[in-house]
Amino acid sequence: MKLGDGHRMTPQRREVYEVLMEHPDHPTATDVFMRVKERMPAISLATVYNCLDTLSGAGFIIQVNVDREPSRYCGNLAPHGHFHCEKCGTVLDVQLKEGVQASKAVKLPRGAVVERFEVAVRGYCPQCVRKQKIESSRSA
Amino acid sequence: MKLGDGHRMTPQRREVYEVLMEHPDHPTATDVFMRVKERMPAISLATVYNCLDTLSGAGFIIQVNVDREPSRYCGNLAPHGHFHCEKCGTVLDVQLKEGVQASKAVKLPRGAVVERFEVAVRGYCPQCVRKQKIESSRSA
DNA sequence: TCCTTATCAATAATTATTCTAAATAAAATT
DNA sequence: AATTTTATTTAGAATAATTATTGATAAGGA
Ligand SMILES: [Mn+2]
Ligand SMILES: [Mn+2]
Ligand SMILES: [Zn+2]
Ligand SMILES: [Zn+2]
Numbered sequence: 001m002k003l004g005d006g007h008r009m010t011p012q013r014r015e016v017y018e019v020l021m022e023h024p025d026h027p028t029a030t031d032v033f034m035r036v037k038e039r040m041p042a043i044s045l046a047t048v049y050n051c052l053d054t055l056s057g058a059g060f061i062i063q064v065n066v067d068r069e070p071s072r073y074c075g076n077l078a079p080h081g082h083f084h085c086e087k088c089g090t091v092l093d094v095q096l097k098e099g100v101q102a103s104k105a106v107k108l109p110r111g112a113v114v115e116r117f118e119v120a121v122r123g124y125c126p127q128c129v130r131k132q133k134i135e136s137s138r139s140a
Numbered sequence: 141m142k143l144g145d146g147h148r149m150t151p152q153r154r155e156v157y158e159v160l161m162e163h164p165d166h167p168t169a170t171d172v173f174m175r176v177k178e179r180m181p182a183i184s185l186a187t188v189y190n191c192l193d194t195l196s197g198a199g200f201i202i203q204v205n206v207d208r209e210p211s212r213y214c215g216n217l218a219p220h221g222h223f224h225c226e227k228c229g230t231v232l233d234v235q236l237k238e239g240v241q242a243s244k245a246v247k248l249p250r251g252a253v254v255e256r257f258e259v260a261v262r263g264y265c266p267q268c269v270r271k272q273k274i275e276s277s278r279s280a
Numbered sequence: 281t282c283c284t285t286a287t288c289a290a291t292a293a294t295t296a297t298t299c300t301a302a303a304t305a306a307a308a309t310t
Numbered sequence: 311a312a313t314t315t316t317a318t319t320t321a322g323a324a325t326a327a328t329t330a331t332t333g334a335t336a337a338g339g340a
Contacts, residue, residue, distance in 0.1 A: 006317070008306075010305095010318070043319085044322095046319080046321075047318085047320065050298095068205060068211065068327085070295085071208065071297090081245075083249065094246040094248060095247045096246055096247075104237065105245065107234055107235045107236075108223065108234060109266050111266030111269055112261075112269065114262075115262050117259075117260075119245060121242045121252075121257050121258075122258070123256065125252055126251030129251055129253050148337080150287070169327085182288095186328090187287090187289060190289095193329095208296085210326085211327085
């Protein structure tokens with residue numbers, strides 16, 4: 001993996017990247033920090049932030065924002081949307097259906113240039129919905 | 141306008157709401173603060189935050205998040221997406237084309253319950269694109 | 281009226297993130 | 311190889327947006 005721009009693939013960057021690939025669960029910077037620390041105890045949170053920034057700047061990973069919550073990071077480079085569970089906080093990749101793209105989905109102002117298109121769905125994940133149902137049936 | 145829940149429509153809340161309706165340009169909390177302050181010099185930024193929170197909690201306005209930037213607020217309750225200009229920071233409402241809704245646009249995990257569906261487009265607004273073109277043609 | 285709840289504004293605190301500065305390391309140049 | 315330059319890491323300080331706390335004030339209901 002080359003980073004370009006005179007950026008080097010350092011051990012820290014490699015670990016950060018590996019961790020993201022091993023567990024594609026959209027961890028936060030702090031999550032990544034804790035995971036990398038297991039194998040590289042001397043690493044600092046600031047370095048993890050730097051690595052995540054460099055890697056996303058170079059296009060190897062994507063920064064995913066969930067409202068005002070801490071940013072999460074995603075190694076899936078295919079176009080996709082995100083589902084955020086409001087109960088348990090899980091973030092899942094969701095595939096965009098065929099033909100769902102900026103120019104098709106919204107009426108863009110004439111002359112605008114599109115750089116990015118984001119689709120986010122918020123709600124309750126199947127697991128949380130199931131639990132909720134069980135609880136409400138018990139109290140009924 | 142009733143807020144429900146025992147929440148009152150106070151003068152501060154009314155001003156905050158009015159300001160949002162007068163200029164539907166997706167102002168930040170600080171923008172709203174500055175605008176309200178003109179007519180209500182004693183108001184504090186914290187109160188503006190409280191009002192924005194109460195109003196969005198009650199569903200009268202929508203909190204719009206632009207990456208990690210400060211939240212913006214929108215009085216347009218119709219379903220719509222947002223276009224963010226990466227050059228000048230403008231946030232524009234964009235209409236969703238017919239049939240663009242969560243269940244149609246993405247392959248949701250089976251059993252998930254949708255609460256919200258957000259579409260964001262990032263890029264350069266027509267004005268910035270025009271300026272850019274003029275500049276590049278001048279230097280060419 | 282008395283009691284409860286809601287609100288406001290000031291300020292402190294929190295949180296995520298970025299910046300600073302010194303130390304280290306790799307790459308490029310001599 | 312030695313020197314110079316550039317990139318990187320780290321710890322800790324700083325920042326910016328937002329939230330929580332608190333004490334004072336104001337409604338609303340019994
Ligand atoms: Mn993803
Ligand atoms: Mn809007
Ligand atoms: Zn869940
Ligand atoms: Zn613009």
